[in-house]
Amino acid sequence: MTAAGFRRGLxxxxxxxxxxxxxxxxxxxxxxxxxxxAEHAILFSLLVYSATAQAITLSMWAHPLPVVAMVVACIxxxxxxxxxxxxxxxxxxxxxxxKMLPTLFLLADAxxxxxxxxxxxxxxxxxxxxxxxxxxxxxxxxxxxxxxxAPLAANEPLGLAATLLPTMFIATLLPSQxxxxxxxxxxxxxxxxxxLVARFVDPxxxxxxxxxxxxxxxxxxxKDG
Amino acid sequence: xxxxxxxxxxxxxGVTCYVMxxxxxxxxxSMRDDGIAARFLQLAPGNLFIAFIVGGCLSGGLAGxxxxxxxxxxxxxxxxxxxxxxxxxxxxxxxxxxxx
Numbered sequence: 001m002t003a004a005g006f007r008r009g010l011x012x013x014x015x016x017x018x019x020x021x022x023x024x025x026x027x028x029x030x031x032x033x034x035x036x037x038a039e040h041a042i043l044f045s046l047l048v049y050s051a052t053a054q055a056i057t058l059s060m061w062a063h064p065l066p067v068v069a070m071v072v073a074c075i076x077x078x079x080x081x082x083x084x085x086x087x088x089x090x091x092x093x094x095x096x097x098x099k100m101l102p103t104l105f106l107l108a109d110a111x112x113x114x115x116x117x118x119x120x121x122x123x124x125x126x127x128x129x130x131x132x133x134x135x136x137x138x139x140x141x142x143x144x145x146x147x148x149x150a151p152l153a154a155n156e157p158l159g160l161a162a163t164l165l166p167t168m169f170i171a172t173l174l175p176s177q178x179x180x181x182x183x184x185x186x187x188x189x190x191x192x193x194x195x196l197v198a199r200f201v202d203p204x205x206x207x208x209x210x211x212x213x214x215x216x217x218x219x220x221x222x223k224d225g
Numbered sequence: 226x227x228x229x230x231x232x233x234x235x236x237x238x239g240v241t242c243y244v245m246x247x248x249x250x251x252x253x254x255s256m257r258d259d260g261i262a263a264r265f266l267q268l269a270p271g272n273l274f275i276a277f278i279v280g281g282c283l284s285g286g287l288a289g290x291x292x293x294x295x296x297x298x299x300x301x302x303x304x305x306x307x308x309x310x311x312x313x314x315x316x317x318x319x320x321x322x323x324x325x
Contacts, residue, residue, distance in 0.1 A: 012306070015306070015307070015310055036231070037228075040228070040231055040232065040235060043232070043235050044235050044238075046239075047235055047236065047238070047239025047242075048235070048238050048239050048242050049239075049242065050242050053238065053242055057238060065230065065231070065234050067234055067237060070234065070237075070238060071237060071238065071241050074238055074241045074242055074245070075241060075245060078241075078242055078245040078246070079245065080273075081242075081245040081246045081248070081249060082245060082248055082249035082252070083249060083266070083269065083273075084246075084249060085246060085247060085248060085249025085250035085251075085252075085253065086249040086250065086252065086253035086256065086262075086266055087249075087266045087269060087270070088249075088250055089249070089250045089253035089254065089256070090253070090263065090266055090267065093253075093254070100250060101247055101250075104243075104246045104247045104250055105243055105246065105247075107246045109277060113270070113273070113274055113277065116270035117270070160285070160288065160314075160317060160318065160321060161314065163281070163284055163285045163289065164281070164285045164288075164289050164292050164293070164313075164314065164317050165310065165314065166281065167277070167278055167280075167281025167282060167285065167289065167293055168292055168293055168296040168309070168310055168313040168314065168317075169296075169306070169310060170274055170277055170278055170281070171278050171293045171296050171297045171300070171309075171313070172296055172297070172300040172306045172309045172310065173274065174274055174275075174278070174297060174300075175297075175300060175301055177270065177271035177274055178271075179271075183271060186268075186271070186272050187271065187272065187275045189272075190272040190273075190275040190276045190279070191275050191276070191279050193276070194275070194276035194279040194280055195279055195283070198279070198280050198283050199283075203280055203283065203284065206276055206279065206280040206283075207273060207276045207277045207280055208273075208276075209276075210272075210273075210275070210276030210279060210280075211269060211272040211273030211274075211275070211276040211277075212269075212272075213272075214271075214272030214273075214275060214276065215265055215268050215269045215272045215273075216265075218268040218271075218272060219261075219264060219265060219268060
């Protein structure tokens with residue numbers, strides 16, 4: 001875990017101040033509409049810190065609160081984190097748990113994807129994971145707080161920024177993941193499986209199942225060297 | 226709704242999400258480095274990138290697809306993330322404005 005890696009991750013993830021800020025703002029406006037107080041909304045975004053889990057539990061909001069169903073929904077929506085965490089163990093297994101376990105509190109899809117890409121280019125550095133996580137968390141929690149502090153309403157550019165910027169950012173990392181022409185079949189499989197799962201099952205499962213199917217095809221390829 | 230109950234639910238959900246984040250890391254300690262699971266994890270990132278992008282494009286509609294393609298092409302040409310994001314977001318906004 002180096003300071004250079006931390007700085008590199010922090011700078012690389014600065015665009016997420018905008019996209020997560022916009023998404024957090026939209027989430028905050030929704031909480032506000034639901035009648036949730038500012039302290040609770042900010043704490044929600046800080047502790048749960050998951051757009052998928054927050055959106056799902058928000059849709060289940062009722063009186064009395066269905067706590068067990070909400071917990072099950074959180075586990076299902078965030079099961080991809082188990083895979084990401086296991087992959088991070090491969091990268092940072094030598095690091096002391098007292099350094100890694102607090103860092104994992106801020107683990108997000110984008111910070112994991114960025115860290116995986118950076119590890120390919122510069123070698124594994126948990127500082128990068130921590131550095132890239134910070135602008136994302138500030139954007140998300142700050143955006144939620146801003147919804148209560150400023151007289152704002154959701155609009156089209158805001159919604160578009162929240163939806164599209166993370167996808168575009170990950171798309172910019174894609175060239176670094178291209179190994180050779182053998183990447184083509186697994187990637188096509190991932191895309192088609194993700195498309196089918198999002199269309200016919202549930203969009204929140206598309207990344208895990210789509211990526212899993214593509215990885216199984218990758219495993220059928222002979223090993224390099 | 227009782228403030229304390231809401232606070233309790235938020236804490237329970239927060240702990241659940243953290244257990245999911247740290248769980249894979251902790252459980253993977255018992256995994257063999259040369260096993261099938263380890264090879265799966267080594268090969269997973271690129272494929273998960275693609276699945277993530279497909280999901281994002283679907284939720285962003287045609288404007289999202291246009292923006293993502295423009296961002297990807299700009300990145301391949303310039304190798305500058307800021308240029309790629311600016312061009313992609315501009316293209317998505319323009320596509321949305323003309324009703325795509």
